[in-house]
Amino acid sequence: NVFEAAYNDSKLDDDRAQKLNERGDELKKGAMKLIQELTVSDQFANEEVKSSYGYLSGYKSKPIVEQMKVLRELFPELGSVDEKLAEADLPSNAEGWFAIPRWEKIASTYGEAVQKVLDLIKQTRDDKFYNYREGKLGSQYLRQHAKTAKMFQIFGDEQKDHDILVVPAQFGLNHRGKSVRRAREVMNASEFGLGAFAIGIMILTHPERLQHYDDLWIDCAGDEYAPGAGGGFSRAPCFCFRGGRVRFGTLGIGRPGGYCGSASGFVPQS
Template identity: 60%
Template sequence: MNAITQQTATTGQIKQINRFGSDAIEKVLGELGLDNPGAQRVIEHGDEFAEAVRTAALASLKDLSVSDKFKDEEVDSKYGYLSGYTKPKGITEQTQILSQIFPGVGNALEKLAERAVPANAEGWFAIPKWQTIAPTYSEAVQKVLDAIKKSRNGKFYNYRDSQINEERLRQTAKTASVFQKLGNEQKDHDILVVAAQFGIRHRGRSVRRAREVFVTNEFGLGAFAIGIMILTHAERLQHYDDLWIDCAGDEFDDPGSGVRFDRAPCFRWSDGEVKFDTDWYGIASGNYGSASGFVPQE
């Protein structure tokens, strides 16, 4: 479901869930048969009781509210940010890096990064509108891949060389819609300020499972955005045991597949270099995690 059109829970739904909770506590109290001294002790430890209920309710709500679709496409993963990345650099530093790589690219509305970081995001990233880099999305992706190769002194390999074109690579409808919205909101600036996470939130999940469990304001990032993030944060991908990155915001069409656009791009590290490839979107691997962005909620 599109993050722009997906609605938050209604007042009626919230009231019904509240009623389930209060009814459950009332039932437990009836079954337990607390005596007067016992009830008083609970009251005296009211804060602890409330926290225990909150913790249990939070765990249950998280579990029950997530779709079961593709739930078998998750595996345990201990991979993380081994090479030193912890959170994004400041927006000013990121835009300075980008202006050196892509001369002529404009600026960003930097004050947006002063806002609170949305839940589940690691911070604010500077991501140019792809239209400022090239006439088509696939050409913009290719320019970013070329820039990564140059920044790594040639230590880069593209398994899809000569296959990055408009017929084979596209943004998902959801991701394209979100970036259009962000572009309209930040219309006088070439570089967008985007809240995002670099993959660890969805490590061990297949791309389509990650897409399925995105929260209301979350969307997948594609090869262009993630490539930009790698350019501004080279420390994110420098070791074989770094968490590799799935591009859940893109779709790739492999002519050899029986299903159109059933692959997604990915970045990984092996043999001392960054590598770009595509994989089937139903593969769950502990080595990978889908990077995603978040639309700030009012």
């Protein structure tokens, strides 16, 4: 195979071969990075800009136990979670394990579940919240991206006895500067965009993620939005911080911005 051929062509002596074996973990990580670089699609490659934005307000992922304290207060009707899942090794590129309820346990439709989460963000931030899409979150406007819906179905099947799912994720840094559709394009088979419901939950459990204008804003690549409610799902929701408050709106999926990054989840590979 190609790796064996590269090894043979390197013509390493015994000492250098031993050094390589001792650094096997580094070799593995380097090979994985190279594979990812060589297999990334070039579709929408011009929809990337340089970005220096990050987690200015000091966000770090919290233990599942701490997240659950918040969710229990906000959603006392919710059932169990398998906290032991968060003891496993994180998938590559994930920042932490996140507790995300099944949206079906919150409301009868996805849009209603998103609205409930937005209402709670407003409530927990003393009304310092603005929704540019107020009253326009029905199914004719908002829907989950097909890949995201499929991935959450996998999590739901694997954690079938629990109302709250444990999901490895990252909060936007990995895809900063990319348009939503470029971010979707470069995600591998096990990575998927998170939508407004999941990201809204993560903001509730990690309020420090959006506290400042220069915090990286969050694209919801796991959702699709049709501004005219006519079937043209050309936009995606986003969360930003401006004027001292969190704001919820939408952006075109082909519009890159250095101030934005798509949050994503990962299905752990066995």
